[in-house]
Amino acid sequence: MTIEIVRRSCPTCEACCGLRVHVDRAAQRVVRIEGDPEDFRSRGYLCPKAYAMKGVYEDPDRLRTPLRKQPDGTWRTIEWSEAFAYAGERLRTIREAHGPASVGVFIGEPTGHNVGALLYTTFFMRALQTPRTFSSATMDQFPKNVTLRLMYGDGWMFVIPDVRRTDLFICMGANPVVSQGSLMGTPDVGRALRDVRARGGRLIVIDPRRTETAALADEHHFVRPGTDAYFLAAMIQVFFAEGLVHLGRFAAFTDGIEEVRELTQAFTPEAVADATGIAPDVIRALAREYARTPRACLYGRIGTCTQEFGTLASWLLDVAAILTGHFDEVGCMMFPRPATGQSEPGPVAPEMSVGAYRTIARGLPEIDGQLPAGAMAEEIEARSAGEGRMRALITAAANPVLSAPNGDRLAAALGELDFMVAVDIYRNETSSHADLILPTLVSLEEENFDFTYATTCSHNYARWSPAIFAAPTGARAHWEVLLELAAGVNGTTPAVLDDAMVQALTAGYTRPGASCEGKSPEALRAAIGDQRGPLRILDLMLRAGPYGDRFEDGAPGLSLRALRAQGGPTDLGPLEPRLPGVLKTPNQRIALAHPYITADLPRLRAVLAERSRTERMLLIGRRQERNMNSWLHNIDVLASGRTRCTLLVNPADAARLGLTRGGKARVRSRSGEVVADVEVSEEMMRGVVSLPHGFGHVRAGAQLAIAARKQPGVNANQLTDELPLDAPSGTHIANGIPVEIAPV
Secondary structure: OOOEEEEEEOOOOOOOOEEEEEEEOOOOEEEEEEEOOOOOOOOOOOOHHHHHHHHHHHOOOOOOOOEEEOOOOOEEEOOHHHHHHHHHHHHHHHHHHHOHHHEEEEEOHHHHHOHHHHHHHHHHHHHHOOOOEEEHHHHOOHHHHHHHHHHHOOOOOOOEEOHHHOOEEEEEOOOHHHHOOOOOEOOOHHHHHHHHHHOOOEEEEEOOEOOOOHHHOOEEEOOOOOOHHHHHHHHHHHHHHOOOOOOHHHHHOEEOHHHHHHHHOOOOHHHHHHHHOOOHHHHHHHHHHHHHOOOEEEEEOHHHHOOOOHHHHHHHHHHHHHHOOOEOOOOOEEOOOOOOOOOOOOOOOOOOOEEEEEOOOOOOEEEOOEOOHHHHHHHHOHHHHHHHOOOEEEEEOOOHHHHOOOHHHHHHHHOOOOEEEEEOOOOOOOHHHOOEEEOOOOHHHOOEEOOHHHOOEOOEEEOEEOOOOOOOOOOOOHHHHHHHHHHHHHOOOHHHHHHHHHHHHHHHHOOOOOOOOOOOHHHHHHHHOOOOOHHHHHHHHHHHOOOEOOOOOOOOOEOHHHHHHHOOOEEEEOOOOOOOOOOOOHHHOEEOOOHHHHOOHHHHHHOHHHHOOOOOEEEEOOOOOOOOOOOHHHOHHHHOOOOOOEEEEOHHHHHHHOOOOOOEEEEEOOOOEEEEEEEEOOOEOOOEEEOOOOOOOOOOOOOOHHHHHHOOOOOHHHOOOOOOEEOOOOEEOOOOEEEEEEEO
């Protein structure tokens, strides 16, 4: 047996750790996966999720050929030509009869981990011409997209903690030790946080649960779920009241400072103490320490986004940093500079779209092209949407029956569709409702590039990864499936669409003021070759990007060829200050008090008294090291071990409610109920319970044998109400859900 070692990045989470994959090519088998000690980012570190790509590749439940549902509900394997002809004819017929809005699309989070899927998804959605666009974003980070878009002109230019150079790290609503740094991609982030303390800095965690990250911290403070905006507003009130505001260079290009002072004046530490559960003297001490520490990060993640005031909380995190000089500075919150050039200086962004399309059932506005994920069911149901209902649905790498609110309602609604196609490697709880399932290649069978996560990393880098195994004959990549579907709907060919996409991109790079001004689009197209697919587009972006060779013969700089030759990650240096040059707002100024955001403050003030009540039980989610939403539960090595889908309850609450360790509890919200195993733990704040997201593998029709046997769990999103939203972003409330709990 001859073993070859292949170096590549892990495709499963945002950290993109470096791996050494031991391969027996003759047997088409991965023998072992280990951390790569030569990778300057991860230095040999890996977590259990690194084994996911081997597990998925070998999974007997993974689909490899298209499936078409028969009239009796059984499935038939079909050829790709029949699959695309069937999908194109049905989608085109529905669109022609009922209009573009009759076809909806839901894009799942795994898309962000595959460069081909990512580069072609936006083009695919444009080709569909449907305003009914849903994605996992409105169950995750969309409040951040909205605030970034309004304040800086770019909703995808994320601001990231410079964790390796900070002296104070305040963490809110996040558990980076387990997530590996969501929106702060940092391999072995636990070591990075321990290093903060080792060099004399401090780590402070503010969370309703004493998380794995909190276990490393100097301080942990419980906070009532959904009240982060109150806490942050109180910190800002202290900054103004005690003369701790220090704008520095930001004074020259920031508007709305006095307006922020006035808007936060009423949110004193005393006023918010009952609501947050944090004493006034603690709020003041935290505000002073943060303001007076030169290199400090104030970081919030999914807990600050998926709540009733997620946009306000996301906004206030940045406002606090800007007011105290902790923004776009070394050791503070900073902007990465990806090699593919997404966040380079450019023209002023158009005004953010709000309400260009409204849902039929409730009149909910699209916000920057997104509709709330939980609105899908009501847009399908004839009783809700009538003749204007959504009649066809395309899901791509998504399982919204488990990941979107009120999965029971959505599962029932899917049965009312005229046609559904799922681009997915599994027959899961959602794709089992489809008329057609189109499976794609998996990560071991494709080249990849860390595209999305070079925009969320805490140190600039670029990384190409080789395919481990050749793609099976006739198999299709995700991008190919999307391109074929778009061509079928529009009555054209994939080649025509692909060429149109490349022509538009090369024209953009050669326009006046662009990075390749003075060159012709034809010259760029000749340089990147004619092999269709994402790699020539990636080469175009790299060469035209900030570190690229700009298509100059013999010039140094990045290209796809250079990255392939490198073999591992290319170090592009630490994060550096980038403002105001990359602002895409009018006059390159920060709108610190944008009226679209501040219009939600009266709602925050209005419910302060109600939020100060403490008799309600509130539900939050939690991250787990062996899980990635609903993806990895069918992988034997990751599904093994004790039951992980448990309801964490504080001992005092357990005693009051009559719950026992190892017993079961009925958890009920307005939208549904589940019966979960009880785990009693002091790590939970009183009045708060926690249930992890992504479980509930018990539905008929799904083919996930290991998940159903080893980690079925219950669907926490059955308790997520699809009706209330964080209004400015249309994001669903998945943390701070009022629940009733009783023993079973």
